[in-house]
Amino acid sequence: MSDLQKRFQITAKSALLATAGIGLLCVVVRQRARLLSLFRNYRNPLDRKHITVIETLDECQNVLDTLKRHCHEYNVLGFDCEWVTVGGKRRPVALLQLSSQKGLCALFRLCHLKQIPKDLRDILEDDKVIKVGVAPQDDAYKLSFDYGVGVASTLDLRCLAALVDEKPEGLAKMAKSLLNVELDKNWRLSCSDWEAKVLREKQLEYAANDSLVAVKIFEKLVNKIEPKPFWNMTRLNMSKIQERLEPLFDIRFKEGMSTNFKTAGKVKGLTSAGKKAKQKPMQTRSISTRSKALYDNCILQAPDGELLCTIDAKKAQWYVDQSLGEIITQTPLTVRLNFEPAGRAVGEVGRYYQTPKENRCVVCGREDPLSRKNVVPREYRKHFPVVMKSHTSHDVLLLCPKCHQLSNICDLKLRMKLAEQCDAPFCNAEVSMKYIELPELKQVKSAARALSQNQNEIPAERREELMQILVNYFKQEDLPRKLIEQAANIDTTRSNENYCLHGEKVVNMFQLEFGGLCELEKLWRQHFLITMKPKYLPELWNVNHNANRLGIRAREGRISNEDLIVAGLEFYN
Numbered sequence: 001m002s003d004l005q006k007r008f009q010i011t012a013k014s015a016l017l018a019t020a021g022i023g024l025l026c027v028v029v030r031q032r033a034r035l036l037s038l039f040r041n042y043r044n045p046l047d048r049k050h051i052t053v054i055e056t057l058d059e060c061q062n063v064l065d066t067l068k069r070h071c072h073e074y075n076v077l078g079f080d081c082e083w084v085t086v087g088g089k090r091r092p093v094a095l096l097q098l099s100s101q102k103g104l105c106a107l108f109r110l111c112h113l114k115q116i117p118k119d120l121r122d123i124l125e126d127d128k129v130i131k132v133g134v135a136p137q138d139d140a141y142k143l144s145f146d147y148g149v150g151v152a153s154t155l156d157l158r159c160l161a162a163l164v165d166e167k168p169e170g171l172a173k174m175a176k177s178l179l180n181v182e183l184d185k186n187w188r189l190s191c192s193d194w195e196a197k198v199l200r201e202k203q204l205e206y207a208a209n210d211s212l213v214a215v216k217i218f219e220k221l222v223n224k225i226e227p228k229p230f231w232n233m234t235r236l237n238m239s240k241i242q243e244r245l246e247p248l249f250d251i252r253f254k255e256g257m258s259t260n261f262k263t264a265g266k267v268k269g270l271t272s273a274g275k276k277a278k279q280k281p282m283q284t285r286s287i288s289t290r291s292k293a294l295y296d297n298c299i300l301q302a303p304d305g306e307l308l309c310t311i312d313a314k315k316a317q318w319y320v321d322q323s324l325g326e327i328i329t330q331t332p333l334t335v336r337l338n339f340e341p342a343g344r345a346v347g348e349v350g351r352y353y354q355t356p357k358e359n360r361c362v363v364c365g366r367e368d369p370l371s372r373k374n375v376v377p378r379e380y381r382k383h384f385p386v387v388m389k390s391h392t393s394h395d396v397l398l399l400c401p402k403c404h405q406l407s408n409i410c411d412l413k414l415r416m417k418l419a420e421q422c423d424a425p426f427c428n429a430e431v432s433m434k435y436i437e438l439p440e441l442k443q444v445k446s447a448a449r450a451l452s453q454n455q456n457e458i459p460a461e462r463r464e465e466l467m468q469i470l471v472n473y474f475k476q477e478d479l480p481r482k483l484i485e486q487a488a489n490i491d492t493t494r495s496n497e498n499y500c501l502h503g504e505k506v507v508n509m510f511q512l513e514f515g516g517l518c519e520l521e522k523l524w525r526q527h528f529l530i531t532m533k534p535k536y537l538p539e540l541w542n543v544n545h546n547a548n549r550l551g552i553r554a555r556e557g558r559i560s561n562e563d564l565i566v567a568g569l570e571f572y573n
Contacts, residue, residue, distance in 0.1 A: 044181060045179055045181065045212075045213070045216040046181055046209055046212055046213060046216070048103050049099075049103040049104075049105050049208060049209075049212050050103055050104050050105065051105045051107065051204055051205075051208045052104065052105065052106050052107065053107045053109065053199070053204065054106060054107065054108045054109065054113070055109045055112045055113070056112070056113070057113065057117055060108075060113075060117045060119065060120060061119065063104075063106050064106075064117070064119040064120055064123065065119075066100075066104055067098060067100055067104065067106060067123060068119075068123065070100035070101065070102050070104060071100065071123070071126075071129050073101075073102075074100070074101040074102075074238065075128055075129050075130060075238055075242070076100075076101060076129070076130045076132060076215055076218055076238075077098045077099060077100060077123070077129060077130070077131050077132070077211075077215070078097070078098065078099035078100075078105075078131075078132060078133060078210075078211035078212050078213070078214035078215040078218075079097070079098060079131035079132060079133045079136050079139065079151070079154065079211060079214065080096075080097040080133050080136075080139060080207070080210045080211045080214070081093045081095065081096055081097070081139040081142060081143065082094055082095040082097070082190075082194040082207060083095075083142065083194060084193060084194050084195050085191075090142075091195070092110070092111070092146035092147070093110055093139075093142050093143055093146050093147070094109065094110060094111040094194040094195045095107060095108065095109055095110065095111070095194050095199075095207055096108040096110055096120075096143070097207050097208065097210060097211035098123070098131075098211060099208065099211035099212040099214070099215055100215070101215050101219065103212065105207075105208035105211060105212050107199075107204065107207055107208065108120065109199075110146075110147065111194070111195045115147065116143075116147045116148075116149045121149050124143070124149055124150070124151045124152070125149065125150050125151070125152050126152060126153075127152035127153045127249075128153070128242070129152075129153060130153050130154075130155050130218075130242065130245070130249070131151060131152075131153060131154045131155065132154075132155045132157055132160075132214045132215060132217075132218045133154075133156070133157065133171070133210075133211070133214045134156060134157055134158060134170060134171045134174075134214070135156060135252070135253065136151075136154040136155065136156060137154050137156065137250060137251075137252050138252075139151075140154050140250075152249075152250075153249045153250070154249060154250050155218075155245060155248055155249055156248070156251065156252070156253040157171070157174065157214060157217050157218060157221065158174075158253040159248045159251060159253055159409065160218065160221045160222065160245070160248065161174065161221055162405065163225070163248070163402065163405060163406060164221055164224040164225060165224075165402075166178070166221060166224070168253065171183065171210065171213065171214065171217075172185045174217050175213045175216075175217065178217055178220045178221070179213065179216055179217065179220060181213060181216075183209055183210070183213060184202075184205070184206060184209075189202060189203065189206045190206070222236065222241055222245075223236070225241065225244060247406060247409055247410040247413070247531050248406075248409055251409055251412060251413070289369035289370060289371045289401060290369070290370050290371060290372070290398075293359040294312075294357075294359060294370070294372065294396075294398055295310070295312070295356070295357040295358070295359050296311070296312040296313040296316075296333070297310045297332060297356040297357065298310060298311050298312065298313050298315075298316040298332060298333040298334070298335065299311075299332055299333070299334040299335070300316065300319070300325075300334075300335055300337070301328065301334060301335065301336040301337065302336075302337060302340070302341060302344060303336065303337055303338060303339070303340060305336065306344065306345075307345065307354050308337075308341060308344065308345060308353075308354070309345065309350075309353035309354055310353065310354065310355070310356055310357070313333060316333055316335045319335050319337065320335060323338075324337060324338060324339060325337045325338055326338065342558065343552075343553070343556065343558065346552050347548070347552065348540050348542065348548070349545065349548050349549045349552060351540055352394065352538070352539070352540040352541070352542070352545065353393075355538065355539050355540060357538050358536065358538075359398060360398065360536060361398060361399050361400040361403055361536065362397045362398060362399065362534040362535075362536045362537050362538070363399060363400075363403040363407075363532050363533070363534045363535065363536070364400060364402075364403055364535070364536075365535065365536050366400040366403075369400065369401060370398045370399065370400060371398070371399060371400075371401065371404050372396050372397075372398065373396070373397045373398070373399045373404055373407060374395060374396060375395040375396075375397060375524055375525055375528045376392075376395045376520070376521050376524045376525070377411065377415075377503075377524070379502065379503035380503045380506060380507055380520065380524075381395075382503070383503055383504050383507040383508075384507065384517055385517075385563050385566055385567075387550070387553075387559055387560075387563045387567075388517055388521075388546065388550075388563070388566075388567060391549065394541065394545045394546070395521070395524075395525070397534075397537070397538075403532065406532070407528070407531070407532055410527070410531035410532065411527075414523070414524070414527050415502070418502075418506050419502060419506075421509075421514075422505055422506045422509040422510075422514075423505070423509075424502045424503075424505035424506050424509070425502065436493060436494055436495075437492050437493050438492055438493070438494060440473075441490060441491075441492040442492045443469060444469060444470060444473045444487055444490060444492075445487060445488060445489075445490050445492050447466040447467075447469040447470055447487075448470060448484050448485070448486075448487035448488035448490070449488040450466055451463070451466055451467065451470070451484055451488075452481075452484050452485050452488045453488075467479070470483075470484065470487060473487070474487075506520070507520065510568075511566050515568045516565070516566060516567050516568015516569065517566060517567050517568060518544075518546055518547040518550070518567045518568045518569060519568055521546050521547075522543050522544060522547070525543040525545075526543055529543070546567075547567070547568075547569060550563075550564070550567055550569055551569060554569065
């Protein structure tokens with residue numbers, strides 16, 4: 001290689017390095033404000049905060065103007081409230097804390113203001129401004145009750161944490177695990193006098209930190225929804241993020257994400273004696289994923305070779321094992337029936353079952369892991385008539401765990417709406433138990449069983465106590481052995497007159513008053529489309545699928561009039 005070529009290569013490399021250096025310098029200069037912000041937040045995101053205490057209406061305007069300006073750039077506020085409890089009774093909210101992403105911590109002393117100023121009310125009721133915290137819905141309820149103001153778009157940070165696979169904990173624990181920030185949660189501070197004439201410095205720090213750290217936790221978590229490489233300094237598209245998070249707004253974490261959610265209608269909070277059971281720690285709902293594909297897309301044919309539908313391999317083999325069909329080809333596995341089926345594929349309904357399905361999340365397209373999603377939840381479907389419980393594969397879709405979790409939270413809003421519309425309380429302990437166990441009878445039965453089985457082993461003093469329980473119940477002193485044995489087998493339960501299982505009540509109401517069960521199915525399917533916006537639904541998936549299927553059956557004379565009326569399709573009669 002000549003000296004000229006060597007010099008040329010060195011010059012080219014130098015020019016390339018210089019260009020890269022200039023490019024990096026330009027990025028640093030253009031993004032210096034954001035880089036400084038990131039550096040400061042890495043050190044301690046709570047260090048650079050500005051606390052403003054508002055005690056009069058005149059002091060409100062400037063602070064609210066600044067908050068609005070900050071929300072225009074980043075429409076998220078940390079939100080918290082403090083109050084005083086006297087004699088076991090809560091007094092009206094004394095302090096409202098709102099913190100912006102830029103570090104402004106506005107502490108509104110409502111106990112001095114005595115009202116919610118109009119501009120403050122506007123911010124609280126603005127559904128474009130997200131109010132974040134831990135259990136913010138509870139604080140929103142208190143403000144509504146005490147001052148008649150609504151708080152729109154509250155977001156529990158625990159829901160967001162669960163959505164991005166972080167551990168949903170209390171504010172202090174998330175601050176430590178996500179931001180490495182220690183919050184002072186001494187009970188003497190949290191329970192201090194928030195109505196005092198002048199708040200102490202420690203009170204101000206405590207109140208400001210609680211709201212500001214909520215914004216910083218939100219920033220940390222929301223960046224995990226759409227991760228970007230560290231060199232990508234573009235701002236988050238907050239309108240897109242807000243659209244993604246909207247299903248989480250105004251949802252209580254315990255209702256939307258707890259393990260109790262998957263056992264709705266079953267009461268575990270009470271023991272059989274009616275006493276409160278020890279509650280297990282709150283956990284997020286686990287989503288079980290499939291170990292194999294849901295759709296094998298094997299082919300099932302009528303005796304004349306007409307395509308009936310696609311089925312899974314296990315079902316195809318069952319027809320062969322039962323001598324109901326024979327294998328025509330192995331790839332794809334094709335089974336031809338040797339008997340005439342009850343019905344054949346008709347119209348779009350039939351073509352839906354004939355079309356091969358893809359094993360991927362119908363919302364985001366992810367292929368693994370996946371789990372089954374019942375678009376019409378089982379708690380309703382199980383109360384449907386048999387004709388509407390069969391052929392329900394249309395309403396079983398595949399979702400990845402993240403989309404499944406989000407869909408479950410979205411479903412809670414519709415459940416609550418149905419609970420109100422149909423007067424069907426959702427997971428209410430007082431009405432969801434079909435039978436109630438009476439503590440008095442349980443005590444009698446327990447005493448009788450002990451005396452009839454282990455009388456000789458029980459100390460005399462305890463034996464007298466047990467016998468006295470039976471004497472008090474039967475109102476007689478001398479209890480024959482036969483009566484004690486009878487008490488040992490006594491029924492300790494009685495029917496609950498207020499019993500109402502949510503799913504059953506909703507199904508009954510739609511049968512009788514709201515247009516039939518096809519309307520309930522349609523409602524859930526439309527809800528899924530609106531909330532999840534699926535991009536990869538199977539071809540010919542339709543919100544009116546079951547109504548169309550039953551209509552075909554009606555024209556073929558394969559459904560009773562009673563079932564048509566229940567479905568809300570009596571016009572086919």
